[in-house]
Amino acid sequence: MDSKYTIETYKTDVVIVGSEGAGATAAIELAKHNLDVIIVTKGNGVGRSGATITGEADLAVDSNSLYHRFNMKVGTDPEDSKENFFHDILAGGKYVNQQDIVQAHVEDAPDRFADLLEWGLKPLFVTKMSGHSYPRGVIVSAPEMIRIYRKKLKETKTKVLNNIFIHELLYQNGVCSGVFGLNMVSGNFITIEAKAVLLATGGGMRLYPITTAPEELTGDGTAMAFRAVVELMDMEFPMFLPGCFPWPEAVKGVNTPFKLASAGMISGHMLNKHGERFMAKWDPIKMEKSTRDITAVAMWTEIMENRGGPHGGVFVSLKHLPDNVIDYIMEWLPPSYLKKYGGFDMSKFLPDLKRDAVESVPASHFFNGGIKIDIWCRTNMSGLYAAGEVTAGLHGANRLSGNAFTDMIVWGHRAAQAIAEDIKKGEIYQTPLDKKQVEYYVTEALAGYSQQGDEKMQSVRDDVQDTAWKHAGIVRDDSLLKEGLDKLQNLKERYKRIRLTCNEKKYNKEFIRYLETKNMIANLECILVAAENRHESRGSHYRKDFPNTDNIKWFKNQVIIFKDGEVELKLEDPVVTTEEPDRIIEKYGY
Amino acid sequence: MSSDNTPMVKITIKRGDSFQSKYQTYEIPLQEKMSIFNALEYINSYLDPSLAFYTSCKIGKCLGCTVEVNGKRRLACTTIVEGDMTLEPDSRFPVVRDLMVDMSDQESS
Numbered sequence: 001m002d003s004k005y006t007i008e009t010y011k012t013d014v015v016i017v018g019s020e021g022a023g024a025t026a027a028i029e030l031a032k033h034n035l036d037v038i039i040v041t042k043g044n045g046v047g048r049s050g051a052t053i054t055g056e057a058d059l060a061v062d063s064n065s066l067y068h069r070f071n072m073k074v075g076t077d078p079e080d081s082k083e084n085f086f087h088d089i090l091a092g093g094k095y096v097n098q099q100d101i102v103q104a105h106v107e108d109a110p111d112r113f114a115d116l117l118e119w120g121l122k123p124l125f126v127t128k129m130s131g132h133s134y135p136r137g138v139i140v141s142a143p144e145m146i147r148i149y150r151k152k153l154k155e156t157k158t159k160v161l162n163n164i165f166i167h168e169l170l171y172q173n174g175v176c177s178g179v180f181g182l183n184m185v186s187g188n189f190i191t192i193e194a195k196a197v198l199l200a201t202g203g204g205m206r207l208y209p210i211t212t213a214p215e216e217l218t219g220d221g222t223a224m225a226f227r228a229v230v231e232l233m234d235m236e237f238p239m240f241l242p243g244c245f246p247w248p249e250a251v252k253g254v255n256t257p258f259k260l261a262s263a264g265m266i267s268g269h270m271l272n273k274h275g276e277r278f279m280a281k282w283d284p285i286k287m288e289k290s291t292r293d294i295t296a297v298a299m300w301t302e303i304m305e306n307r308g309g310p311h312g313g314v315f316v317s318l319k320h321l322p323d324n325v326i327d328y329i330m331e332w333l334p335p336s337y338l339k340k341y342g343g344f345d346m347s348k349f350l351p352d353l354k355r356d357a358v359e360s361v362p363a364s365h366f367f368n369g370g371i372k373i374d375i376w377c378r379t380n381m382s383g384l385y386a387a388g389e390v391t392a393g394l395h396g397a398n399r400l401s402g403n404a405f406t407d408m409i410v411w412g413h414r415a416a417q418a419i420a421e422d423i424k425k426g427e428i429y430q431t432p433l434d435k436k437q438v439e440y441y442v443t444e445a446l447a448g449y450s451q452q453g454d455e456k457m458q459s460v461r462d463d464v465q466d467t468a469w470k471h472a473g474i475v476r477d478d479s480l481l482k483e484g485l486d487k488l489q490n491l492k493e494r495y496k497r498i499r500l501t502c503n504e505k506k507y508n509k510e511f512i513r514y515l516e517t518k519n520m521i522a523n524l525e526c527i528l529v530a531a532e533n534r535h536e537s538r539g540s541h542y543r544k545d546f547p548n549t550d551n552i553k554w555f556k557n558q559v560i561i562f563k564d565g566e567v568e569l570k571l572e573d574p575v576v577t578t579e580e581p582d583r584i585i586e587k588y589g590y
Numbered sequence: 591m592s593s594d595n596t597p598m599v600k601i602t603i604k605r606g607d608s609f610q611s612k613y614q615t616y617e618i619p620l621q622e623k624m625s626i627f628n629a630l631e632y633i634n635s636y637l638d639p640s641l642a643f644y645t646s647c648k649i650g651k652c653l654g655c656t657v658e659v660n661g662k663r664r665l666a667c668t669t670i671v672e673g674d675m676t677l678e679p680d681s682r683f684p685v686v687r688d689l690m691v692d693m694s695d696q697e698s699s
Binding site for chain 1: 607621622623624625627628634635636639640641642643644645646647648649650651652653654665667668670686687688690691692693694
C-alpha cells in the first residue's frame with residue numbers, strides 16, 4: 001500500500017452490512033418496498049461467511065404454533081404457548097432481557113417460520129432443547145437455509161457486493177449517512193451513501209482464541225458503532241459453549257465433547273485431572289446436564305486452577321459405561337451426531353471411547369450483548385438500524401438454544417419493516433457525506449504503513465486474544481479484570497506502533513487483520529469495563545469475588561457510550577412488561 | 591515454535607495471479623492432525639504475511655477455502671496435512687491473488 005489510494009463510491013437507499021440470516025432476511029423484505037438495496041458482505045459470496053452456515057441448528061418457535069398452525073404433530077406439545085416461550089427466554093436470560101423485545105420476538109417467530117416454509121425450507125424434526133420447558137427446537141439444515149437465501153436474493157435482484165469489509169460508519173450531527181470500508185479484492189477503499197444503514201454483522205467471537213465461530217467474526221458492527229457513539233448494551237455477557245476440542249488444531253472449537261456429556265443424548269462424565277466429577281460442586285442434581293453457563297464456569301474453574309489435562313481442557317469420558325452399551329450407542333446414534341461435524345469425519349479425531357477420554361474446553365460461541373435497539377431495530381443514531389446477533393436486548397444474560405436462528409429471521413424482518421416505513425414517512429433521508437470524515441478514516445486505516453514502531457500485527461493480535469481469554473473469559477474477579485484493563489491500555493499503545501510489512505493491494509490479509517484487530521480491541525474494552533463494573537454473577541457473567549445473583553442492586557442493564565476517548569457506563573432498568581424477578585440475592589448455579 | 595525434533599513438512603504454493611505466477615515452498619513444523627487451513631495460517635501469521643487465501647467457517651460448510659491439493663480439489667479446513675504437498679487455487683474461478691479466488695459468479699455450492 002502506498003500513499004495513493006482509490007475510493008470506490010456507491011449510493012443506494014439502504015445498505016445492509018452482512019449477507020447471512022439477518023441481513024438476507026431484511027433484504028428479501030425490503031425488496032417488497034421498491035427501494036434500492038445493497039448488501040455488502042465480508043464473505044466470498046452469500047453463505048461463505050458468518051455464523052448462519054455453521055448453525056447445527058435448531059430454530060425456536062413455540063410448540064403450540066408448531067402443533068396447530070403448522071400441523072407438526074410429531075414431537076410437539078400443544079400445551080405450550082407464546083407466554084411460556086416468553087417466560088423461558090426471561091428465565092434463561094436471568095431477567096435482564098428487554099421484555100418488549102422478547103414479546104415481539106415470540107409474537108413474530110411463527111410468521112417468520114411460515115416465510116421460510118413458503119420459500120421451501122423443510123424442517124427435519126422437533127426436539128426439546130435445554131432451557132426450554134416445551135419442545136420448540138425445529139431442526140433445520142443451515143446449508144438448506146443458505147440455498148434459500150441465495151435463491152430469494154437472486155429472485156429479488158438484490159445487489160450483493162462480496163469481499164467488502166465495512167469498518168466505519170459515516171455520520172454527521174448524530175445522523176448516519178453511510179458506511180466506509182475496504183474492498184478486500186481490489187484493495188480500494190469504499191464508501192456507500194445511504195438513507196438507512198442496517199448492521200447485521202453478527203458477533204465478535206473471534207476475539208477469543210478458541211471459538212465455534214468463523215474466522216471473520218471480529219465484532220466489526222459493535223466496534224464501528226461504539227466508535228460512532230452509538231449505545232451498546234450487555235457487553236459483559238459473551239457466551240461460551242461448554243464442550244469443544246482444545247486440540248488437535250484442525251478440530252479446535254468443534255463441539256463433539258459437548259455432545260458426549262452435556263447435550264442430552266449420551267451420559268458422558270466430565271472429569272478433572274484427579275478423576276473427580278467436578279460438576280458435583282456446581283449442580284449435584286443435573287451434573288453434566290446443567291445449563292451451559294454454569295457448566296462453562298465449572299469447566300473453566302478446573303482448568304484455571306490447574307486441574308485440567310495436558311491440552312488445556314477437562315476430560316470427557318464414557319468409560320463408566322459397559323463396552324456393549326458404548327457399541328450400541330454408536331449404532332443407534334445418527335451418524336451426524338458424533339461421527340460427522342460439518343465436513344469433518346470425526347471418527348478420525350475420536351479415540352477409542354471404551355478406553356480413553358477426550359479433552360474439552362469451553363469455546364466462545366455467541367455475543368448476547370451488542371448494539372442497543374428498540375423494538376424496531378432503531379439505534380440512538382438516526383438512520384442506523386441493527387438486527388441479529390450484533391444487537392442486545394433479546395437474550396439478556398444468556399441465550400436460549402434455538403434463539404440465534406429465530407433472532408435473525410424475526411429481527412432482520414422487523415428492521416426491514418422499520419426502514420421502509422421510516423423512509424416512506426420521510427423520517428430518514430440522505431444526508432451528505434462528511435468528506436473530512438472519509439479522509440480521516442483513510443488516514444487512520446493506513447496508519448500502519450507510516451507510523452513509527454516495530455510491533456508486528458500478528459503479535460498484537462495474538463496478545464489481544466490471549467488477554468481476552470485470560471481476563472475477559474468465563475470466570476472473572478476484580479484483580480483479573482483490573483489486570484486485563486492494564487493490558488488493554490498496553491495493547492492500545494502497541495497497536496499504534498504496528499508496522500505493516502505487506503504492500504500487496506489485493507486481498508492483503510495482514511492489512512485486513514490489522515483493521516480487524518482494532519475492532520477486537522474495542523470489543524475487549526467494552527467487555528472488560530462492563531464486567532469490572534458488574535459486582536455480581538448472572539448468566540454468562542460469573543465473578544468469583546461476587547458469586548451471587550443480586551436482584552436487589554443488579555437487576556440492571558449496562559449501557560456503554562464512548563465519550564472523549566473514554567468508555568462510560570450508564571445503568572438502566574430492563575424494560576418490564578409482565579414479569580419481574582424476586583428482588584433477592586440468590587446463589588449462582590443450581 | 592518448533593524444536594529440533596519436530597518433523598518439518600514442505601508446502602509448495604502457486605502464488606500470483608492469472609497473468610503471472612510462480613511456486614514458492616515453505617517449510618513448517620508438522621503438528622499432529624493439522625489441517626491445510628492451519629498450515630496456511632501458520633505461514634501467513636509467522637512466515638509470510640503476504641500469502642493470500644480465503645477462510646471462514648473452518649468446519650467444511652462454507653466451502654470458501656477450496657484449493658487444489660496435488661491437483662485434486664479439496665477443502666483446506668478439513669484436509670489433514672500428512673506430508674509435503676502442492677497447493678494451487680481452485681481452477682473454476684478467476685484468481686484474485688495466490689489461493690484467493692473470486693467466487694462471485696458461482697453462488698451455488
